Amino acid sequence: MPLAIACTQHHGKDWRFPTQQDALWNGIQVFQARNLGCKEYIADGDLLTFAVADGVGSSPQAELASRLVLDTLAAEISAGAAFDIRLVHRLQGRLCDVIAKGATFGSATTLAAAQCRGERCSVLNIGDSRVYRIADGGEWQQLSHDHTVINAMIDRGEADAGREYASIYNILDSCLVADDEETEFAVHRSEAPFLPGDSLLLCTDGVHDTLSSDVLKRLTDPSLSPQEQVRTWRKAVLAAGAPDNFSMILVRRC
DSSP states (O other): OOEEEEEEEEOOSOTTOOSOOEEEEOSSOEEOOSEEEEEEEEEOOSEEEEEEEEBOTTSTTHHHHHHHHHHHHHHHHHTTOOOSHHHHHHHHHHHHHHHSSGGGTTOEEOEEEEEEETTEEEEEEESSOEEEEEOTTSOEEEOSOOOBHHHHHHHTTSSOTTSOOOGGGGSBSOOEESOTTOOOOOOEEEEEEOOTTOEEEEEOHHHHHHHHHHHHHHTOOTTSOHHHHHHHHHHHHHHTTOOSOEEEEEEEEO
16 A cells, blocks of 8 residues: 655754754655755555654764664665664664764764554654654554653653653653663664554654644644645744754655
8 A cells, every 4th residue: 555755854943053963764765954845755565664863962973873873774674674673773883883983972863763564563763753653533642752861760650740840851861872882772662553544753853842742733634645744844843943953754654
């Protein structure tokens, strides 16, 4: 059954951070553009994979980490690699082999990837880039898990899920780092149905931190094509100031 795929990215409006630290793989090509307009194509295959990565701004030359991880992911999948946690560990190993030295030691990135096979989808993520499933009936489900300090505290019973905490606790708890000593990172894996009319949204935190899940839902119109929907979300992020790099991919099962 064919898939309609649309994507876009932008480096954001904060002049202090002119480099595009995001990367996205729309299943065909890896992009790392300062301003990528809304692109759409139709794909028909039994196995299709997509991903976004967000270079961690506090790390050196973070754009190298996000691009290298997605280039490596695309090459591995093209060669027939299994979509599993071992794949993520090989991505981190490649990161270490190539840039864990000199001025790029410690470069880091998040990763959110989704693979569609028939009427199922699988998700792998590390960090706070997200994957949402939007069911044909309009229900939203976050398939990824934000690896943040506050979520780790909640998982350990040290914080309450419904309580508001200081923003410092929203910093990353896990990501992929170009450092051979950083091997104890968390990887989230999930599976879900992916039925006719369903969509997947992959996005970096420049999208979901700027608009929030509630705003994204409110701006969702099932009558729009994937390209038109992505354009609607993109305009909203830019109108809200686009304080961070942002990337998004919308995949809809036709």
